[in-house]
Amino acid sequence: MAKMIVMYDQxxxxxxxxxxxxxxxxxxAEKVPNLKNAVVHNVLQTMNSEQQLxxxxxxxxETPEILTKSLASPEFQAVQGDLRNIMQYLNKPPVVALVD
Incomplete structure (x- = not known):
């Protein structure tokens, strides 16, 4: 299994x-090919960090290889391109981590 984790500040x-x-x-994001599952968590509290998530x-x-392939898709490029639109509501870009 592989995940993309996206963390947004306040x-x-x-x-x-x-x-x-x-x-x-x-x-x-739901249109990205090979997406097995997507979960969004509202952060109640951030500890041990100055960052206020x-x-x-x-x-x-399914796998890191499938994740990499999906990131190259036109559908993911649309998600990434949407970052400029969502930035009007944010102070800084989200932190993104790819994990296995």
Missing amino acids: PKDKEGFDKYYHEVHIPL YLIAELEF
């Missing part, structure tokens, strides 16, 4: 972020 516009994220960004998304793929 947005500057929570209401706008939540609406855009759930109505536009998630539907784009707001939301964590986990995108699960």
